[in-house]
Amino acid sequence: MKLELRGITKTFGALVANDHIDLTVQPGEIHCLLGENGAGKSTLMNILYGLYRADSGEILLDDVVQHFSGPGDAARAGIGMVHQHFMLIPVFTVAENVMLGHEESKFGFLDLPAARARVREISARFGFDVDPDALIEDLPVGVQQRVEIIKALSREAKVLVFDEPTAVLTPQETDELMGIMKQLKDAGAAIVFITHKLREVREVADKITVIRLGKVVGEAKPTATNAELASLMVGRSIDLTIAKSKVKAKEPALVVEGLTIHNAQGHVVVNNVSFQVRAGEILAVAGVQGNGQTELTEALLGLQDRVMGTIDLDGKSIRHLPIHKVLAEGVGFIPEDRQEDALIAEFSIAENLMLDRADGEPFVRHGALQLAYRTKFATDKVKEFDVRAQGIDEVVGSLSGGNQQKVVLARELSRTLRLFVAAQPTRGLDVGSIEFVHERIVATRDAGVPVIVVSTELDEVLALADRIAVMYEGRIVGIVSGDTPRDVLGLMMAGELPAGTKLAA
Amino acid sequence: MSAVTATSPVASGTAAGELKVSYKTPITLGIFALLGVILLVVFGRNGTSVFNFTASNAGAIQLPVVSMPGHLTGVVIAILGVLLALGSGLMARFQRRTPLWYITIFAVVLVTGFLVWASTGIPHELHVTGLLVGALGLSAPLIFGSLGGVLSERVGVTNIAIEGQLLAGAFVSAVTATITHSIIAGILAAAVAGVLVSFVLAVFAIKYVVNQVIIGVVLNTLVAGLTTFLYQQVLLNNIGALNNPPVLKQLPIPGLSVIPIIGPLLFDQNVIVYFMYVAVAGVTIGLFRTRWGLRLRAVGEHPQAADTVGINVGRTRFWNVALAGAIVGVGGSYFTLGNIGPFGANMTNGAGYIALAAVIFGGWHPIRATLASLLFGFATNLGSVLGSIQSPVPNDFLLMLPYVVTIFAVAGFVGRVRGPAAAGRPYIKS
Ligand SMILES: Nc1ncnc2c1ncn2[C@@H]1O[C@H](COP(=O)(O)OP(=O)(O)OP(=O)(O)O)[C@@H](O)[C@H]1O
């Protein structure tokens, strides 16, 4: 089915999120949408799917103008969407999620066997391994995404939208998804693919459209270089490799010995892990998602119960401290899930910027908020970190992903730090924002702060790390130097330490 | 505070490492067993306790009357309780959770012990079947209320207004049945009254996005005020013409109603109670086995996801809240038509709030909410029965009993139950 968008315009208050956007996607084509955070890509797709109503413009399928009054209409017309934030009901099974909205009944009762068969049939067609009776909340994100794909396919979608599907996937899962998308394309689907990762674009795209500030600013060929694409997106040239001075080796600042963590079910998720981070160096923790990295960073902050071992910062144990004391020790933290754990969506930018400073001067005096100081502080930080917003009183929830992350970064880096822990600091960010975040992390290191960066992206690990600790199934496979070749790291991420690898710890 | 919202802000445990199944249940059982020992052994009473199992309306079949030596029986039961508590401790020791049926047995044993103790050495027999029948009667409106609560919470609308819906149902059914001389008309009118209260709740909660707890409380106050006003100004002056409804008769089900204990308890009831069985089964099957239930639950868990597959969130919420109101309204008619007849001011007396507690204690599940309602009904009736047979238990304690049971039940045995994720949260589209 051919999809055509004509002159789509959408405003949110004073903000023009989509400004007369035209886009045509042919059947059997993968069409990539590129653009900075907040460029308006998700907004456009939500209009296509009937979730938002456009102020003006038309949607055509096979040259017929469509009038969607809601997502149900869009789905019936053959549009399927894999959302940036999954639209799955956590307490339902896979089969229930897939059948929801177009359930088949037998004698008035849900025909679950038919739904299961449907899931199995589609899974078999694409080589998925999905149990129709598994609860969504028990499934890893990669599998949840497959459920979203199955959901779309079970309604015979001919136009498929993938909104940043790879942001939460491991490299292997990403490769598999690329394969699936090619399969779908060969089956004649028209595919819209939104991503910030230029390598993926190059791998699957047939056509590329770049959006900036709500407008289409150009098309590009998949053969375009990274630098060309990046500058088209951001409107300036981007330095994709960051300049980093040599590490000036200092004393170990953070010393972790024999750290073991159990999860709530009693399984060991971090197994006897020991490492040191020196002041002024970046230790990157690499590994496939779910190998204990999340728990490790949370334990450093005091967010995990059931922890054994020692965590010493500058010679003082911080393991038994409650979180507010850990923060007071000068630990800055960027959690993996910024929306859930780092920000209060309904609070303004200014309020979020002072969240962990509410217990004393200069933000609070005699129990009263110092609003003038807060305003000045927020204004400065918004400027310094280039947060794109309508003002410091805008609620954080309506910012685009990249700008939300900048708010977190601004808050955490505006204190005097003695340790900085960043988990997936650039997840979902555009190239311009990635460049910015990386520069700030390196600047923090250069100021003599020990830094831990957890990332599942090898590109990011290699760009930032002075040393790399690779985790697999809760253990550190080895700590190697920052210039270790990709293939060695790849093997280590699968739990193998190639013979002759030089360790750096 | 960057991450404090994530997990409980308790610092990492001191002697962490070895992991255990919680000892909360065994400890709770242990405390109760200990109380049992103190009551039954230390303060054991001499004399005999007489249990009569024959229902007052049981016709032909007479069951034996059981006489027990009070103190000895008490000691045996106390020992049994201690053993059961120890058993639960052993299970925890071997990393096993104490199952619900085990806790139920424990509760039945201890309650029996308490009954024996309370009925020892008094001049009356304890009519066990009567105790249970009365409990079911007190539970019926609670069950209707909690079914309505389960439905509206499951679809994502917090329903504090159960109390108001019960009261409206009671009032309207009494007046309608008096005027029309038709009990069926009265019951239907009660359903309509419940729906009307629901409409107000739904319109304000869904369309105008007003805080649902506030609307609920306001509605309860409004209905209470309105019915009391009308009762005093209108009904009291025209009792014969407006507040003198017929009362439902018992309809024994042939065959089933003669089964000892169970027969008189379950199958010699009035139409409203039979309708209640149907409602419990219908809501349970409907919620978990039909398209209606799947969509309802989807809307209450993740309205946006439901929206993206083409389910109209607002409409689904609106009509299911209305349906919940109808069910609760029928429950309200039990106070009048199913029980004493005429309406009395504030006659629901907080039953709606107990039903709300049953919804939560029952983990938002219709069957478990029903069981929770039965438990509250039993505790309430136990209080009044023991009061009436001159047992040594102080009256004030008996009045407190249902609430004590609630607190212990919720604190001791319910883990952290999780309600529908979007309950009480309005869904706003851009
Ligand atoms: N519901 C909303 N209310 C107000 N503003 C909104 C809303 N949704 C999006 N916006 C604004 O519209 C702009 C476009 O947002 P959109 O989510 O489409 O960006 P995007 O291109 O998908 O970015 P990202 O790559 O970060 O996902 C942003 O400035 C955002 O703040």
Ligand SMILES: [Mg+2]
């Ligand atoms: Mg987006």
